[in-house]
Amino acid sequence: LGGLVLAMTYTRTVGFFVLAGLVGYLLYRKGRVALPGLVAAAVTSLALAALVVALTTVRWVDLWPANYLQMTAGLVSGEGRVNSQEVPYPLLLLQMAGRHLSVDMRNVMLSVGGGPATEALMARWGVPWLPALTGYLLSGVIALGWVRLLRRPGLSAFLAAALAYYAGLQLVLWLTGRFLYPIQPQLSLGLLAGVDGGGRLVGRWLRRPGLERRLGVAATGLTFAALAVIATAQSIRYESSVVLAGDLEARTRWLRENVPAEAVVMTDLPRIDYLYGERHTVILPAYTDEAALLAGLDRYEVDYLLSGPGVLWTDPTAPLDDPKWAEIMEIVERLVSAGRLEVAYASDVEAVVVYHVVGR
Numbered sequence: 001l002g003g004l005v006l007a008m009t010y011t012r013t014v015g016f017f018v019l020a021g022l023v024g025y026l027l028y029r030k031g032r033v034a035l036p037g038l039v040a041a042a043v044t045s046l047a048l049a050a051l052v053v054a055l056t057t058v059r060w061v062d063l064w065p066a067n068y069l070q071m072t073a074g075l076v077s078g079e080g081r082v083n084s085q086e087v088p089y090p091l092l093l094l095q096m097a098g099r100h101l102s103v104d105m106r107n108v109m110l111s112v113g114g115g116p117a118t119e120a121l122m123a124r125w126g127v128p129w130l131p132a133l134t135g136y137l138l139s140g141v142i143a144l145g146w147v148r149l150l151r152r153p154g155l156s157a158f159l160a161a162a163l164a165y166y167a168g169l170q171l172v173l174w175l176t177g178r179f180l181y182p183i184q185p186q187l188s189l190g191l192l193a194g195v196d197g198g199g200r201l202v203g204r205w206l207r208r209p210g211l212e213r214r215l216g217v218a219a220t221g222l223t224f225a226a227l228a229v230i231a232t233a234q235s236i237r238y239e240s241s242v243v244l245a246g247d248l249e250a251r252t253r254w255l256r257e258n259v260p261a262e263a264v265v266m267t268d269l270p271r272i273d274y275l276y277g278e279r280h281t282v283i284l285p286a287y288t289d290e291a292a293l294l295a296g297l298d299r300y301e302v303d304y305l306l307s308g309p310g311v312l313w314t315d316p317t318a319p320l321d322d323p324k325w326a327e328i329m330e331i332v333e334r335l336v337s338a339g340r341l342e343v344a345y346a347s348d349v350e351a352v353v354v355y356h357v358v359g360r
Contacts, residue, residue: 018182021164025157057282057300097170104177105142106135108184109191109227111234142187145194162186188227196220250350251308252277258345259304266297267306284328293331294340297357304344305332305355 026034052058107114114131122128149159162183169179180187199219203212249256252273255265259279267273270281282300287293296302307329332355335341344356 017165017168018161020168021161022157024164025155025160028155028160093170096172100166100169100180101139102132102135104135104180105139105187106131107177108180109138109142109187110134110230112230138191141194141198142190143194144197145190145192146186148193148197149190159186191227192220192224195223247350248272249276251306251352252279253350254345254347254352254354255279255304255306263303264301265304265306266300266302267308269308273306273308287328287331290331290335290338290340293328293335301360303357303360305341305357307332307353307355308351 023038026038049060049063053060103114118131119128122130146159146163149156165183172179196216196219199215199217200212203215251267251269252265255263255273255277256279259265261279264280264282265273265277266282266284268284270283273279274281282302284305285296287296297305332341336343336355340358341355342358343353345352345354347353
């Protein structure tokens with residue numbers, strides 16, 4: 001269990017919040033009996049984390065998702081950070097809570113519409129508020145379903161993890177619905193349970209014998225069928241992400257074939273390059289001058305610095321378009337002129353440049 005706790009740390013916010021839900025569930029079900037096991041798991045996870053910190057370049061601070069859970073983070077979107085610090089932090093949290101309940105919930109549960117075209121169409125029809133209202137209604141039905149599930153059969157680890165995750169999500173300032181994906185199974189179950197409850201309430205209101213159960217079953221079946229058909233149709237229509245992302249191996253093909261296996265590569269996409277390049281990688285921070293970059297290269301014992309195409313859905317062969325990267329490349333070019341870095345490999349076709357750290 002201690003090893004599992006440490007592994008969940010590397011899933012960032014998902015792991016932290018799911019772990020909180022599981023711990024809460026164990027305490028709810030087992031009470032004080034669960035405490036010795038939880039303490040032992042915590043000690044084991046700390047010992048394993050200390051081992052990771054001692055043997056790798058990972059630091060203690062890297063194990064905490066500070067970029068997600070901090071008051072100065074600002075709003076974040078799929079396209080990058082949005083400077084929103086003029087808005088007080090509590091108000092920012094309330095705005096995001098409303099977004100999660102409306103727009104994000106609607107887009108996650110209904111995999112059709114919800115984009116700019118839908119917004120333009122709703123505005124043309126004079127109902128621009130309809131997508132958000134749909135999300136609020138879905139959230140209400142899901143809340144009803146979760147209440148019914150909590151009443152019978154009671155709190156489960158499955159539902160406890162979702163409740164903890166959704167509560168913790170309110171602290172994450174992120175402008176996208178994909179943060180709801182980890183609990184989409186629980187959301188879907190809650191929606192079906194809520195629809196069943198709504199159908200039964202209608203049948204009870206009509207006061208016709210046997211109608212209550214039949215309406216609940218019919219409403220649940222129709223909802224399930226509609227969601228399944230929409231999701232299947234959308235899945236068939238979408239192109240494969242393999243086609244859209246391009247050749248992820250292109251960034252590190254030369255490195256994998258020409259540098260020693262123990263080489264350390266500094267890159268802006270360390271996880272992708274570690275996976276496909278089969279070489280040790282460290283992230284390239286936002287350095288602002290030559291001295292800072294050289295200090296970072298020395299600290300992490302970097303052998304190579306990689307410049308390559310970003311993982312862009314629109315043009316996978318385009319160079320990484322990032323103001324931070326453009327500034328760093330100016331520093332890199334000055335270090336090349338000064339003889340501290342040298343170009344080891346360059347490909348105009350793949351938009352890849354590999355710099356070797358002179359003296360390593």
